[in-house]
Amino acid sequence: MDRQPVHIFPAPTNGPAAKILVSGCLNGPPIRYNQTNVAVESPVWDRWAAEGRLVPFCAELAAGMLIPRRPAEILGGDGTNVRSGTGTVVEDTGADITDQFVEGAQLAVAEAVRRGCVAAVLTDGSPSCGSTYIYDGSFSCATKAGTGVVAQMLIDNGIRVFSETELDVADEFIQHLES
Numbered sequence: 001m002d003r004q005p006v007h008i009f010p011a012p013t014n015g016p017a018a019k020i021l022v023s024g025c026l027n028g029p030p031i032r033y034n035q036t037n038v039a040v041e042s043p044v045w046d047r048w049a050a051e052g053r054l055v056p057f058c059a060e061l062a063a064g065m066l067i068p069r070r071p072a073e074i075l076g077g078d079g080t081n082v083r084s085g086t087g088t089v090v091e092d093t094g095a096d097i098t099d100q101f102v103e104g105a106q107l108a109v110a111e112a113v114r115r116g117c118v119a120a121v122l123t124d125g126s127p128s129c130g131s132t133y134i135y136d137g138s139f140s141c142a143t144k145a146g147t148g149v150v151a152q153m154l155i156d157n158g159i160r161v162f163s164e165t166e167l168d169v170a171d172e173f174i175q176h177l178e179s
């Protein structure tokens, strides 16, 4: 099914500042699986917002998932394995929802490319947006190092990915690109 990207906020006006794809739940509406968002309190974020850099996007909503929704974790590795077909994304019910996660990731990459994003700042821990860690597939709150499907697909398409705890590093990266 051909789905269009979901825009959670009005798109900022185009300007010279490099765009950054950001998880829609970061300082956004309560769109996570458990109907919450993730607060980010940072002068870097505030400056990016004022500069019109932020491109909020939620891959799971774009793929048609609902709010709230069942928790999901990756089995058999991380986003790399999902991309290669050796890993799956499952709900806590055991239902395989890999195809929806891959579709959402493809839409995220398409949006990043369409908007000219040079980097992404994504919510860590998510089976979609995690970039330094994800949950280990046991639904026991245990984590492991690894990427979610969106983060890995962005990386594989040449877009630098940072977590919401790496804003200073991301800002240095952006400033270096623009210097």
Ligand code: SF4
Pocket (backbone or CB within 6 Å): 022, 023, 024, 025, 026, 031, 032, 033, 057, 058, 059, 060, 061, 123, 126, 128, 129
């Ligand atoms: S898919 Fe990403 S943007 Fe959407 S709710 Fe999950 S962490 Fe947030």
